[in-house]
Amino acid sequence: EAGVTQFPSHSVIEKGQTVTLRCDPISGHDNLYWYRRVMGKEIKFLLHFVKESKQDESGMPNNRFLAERTGGTYSTLKVQPAELEDSGVYFCASSRRRTVGTGELFFGEGSRLTVL
Amino acid sequence: AQSVTQPDIHITVSEGASLELRCNYSYGATPYLFWYVQSPGQGLQLLLKYFSGDTLVQGIKGFEAEFKRSQSSFNLRKPSVHWSDAAEYFCAVAPHSGGGADGLTFGKGTHLIIQP
Numbered sequence: 001e002a003g004v005t006q007f008p009s010h011s012v013i014e015k016g017q018t019v020t021l022r023c024d025p026i027s028g029h030d031n032l033y034w035y036r037r038v039m040g041k042e043i044k045f046l047l048h049f050v051k052e053s054k055q056d057e058s059g060m061p062n063n064r065f066l067a068e069r070t071g072g073t074y075s076t077l078k079v080q081p082a083e084l085e086d087s088g089v090y091f092c093a094s095s096r097r098r099t100v101g102t103g104e105l106f107f108g109e110g111s112r113l114t115v116l
Numbered sequence: 117a118q119s120v121t122q123p124d125i126h127i128t129v130s131e132g133a134s135l136e137l138r139c140n141y142s143y144g145a146t147p148y149l150f151w152y153v154q155s156p157g158q159g160l161q162l163l164l165k166y167f168s169g170d171t172l173v174q175g176i177k178g179f180e181a182e183f184k185r186s187q188s189s190f191n192l193r194k195p196s197v198h199w200s201d202a203a204e205y206f207c208a209v210a211p212h213s214g215g216g217a218d219g220l221t222f223g224k225g226t227h228l229i230i231q232p
Contacts, residue, residue: 043222043225091160
């Protein structure tokens with residue numbers, strides 16, 4: 001069984017540009033999460049999809065971030081326009097069960113974003 | 117709001133020595149508790165989790181953790197570390213079902229260095 005796949009593994013862009021990160025969850029996992037780790041800080045929750053619906057987006061930092069999951073399969077996270085403070089590692093995770101406490105989260109390797 | 121504290125940013129241990137990584141949490145009730153590990157070039161992998169019952173939980177790779185309610189702690193231990201244990205370790209909490217955000221709350225991580 002393939003794991004959670006994220007693309008690109010590393011992206012370097014200039015301030016003001018746009019970047020789109022992609023996550024392919026494990027097949028059959030309805031729940032998809034995005035997290036972010038800014039250097040030196042905790043890994044922070046961004047949002048949670050159940051199939052194609054946003055269940056919880058309380059962690060999204062501002063309206064420059066747009067997450068989608070059309071068709072309930074893969075998800076994209078777009079940052080437009082990117083700012084310096086958006087640099088960090090963006091993790092995607094998926095699970096079969098809805099409640100994170102009862103189901104194991106499977107994480108991807110992360111997409112490292114560097115904004116210059 | 118819940119929070120997780122991992123007081124040690126870096127820990128250096130000799131190969132074959134015992135290990136204890138500290139984790140304290142702040143939460144209104146007993147949450148679900150987790151330890152994840154991220155090896156270089158890998159995604160986060162679940163080592164073990166505590167939901168209820170026996171306060172000493174066994175995980176993969178020879179790790180164990182003990183939940184101490186009175187100390188709000190969930191420290192990770194291993195009796196004898198191997199060079200392959202060099203990685204970053206994250207403690208995390210999640211609310212029980214029916215309450216709170218869907219995401220995990222992570223600590224800042226502890227970077228484990230193994231000396232030969």
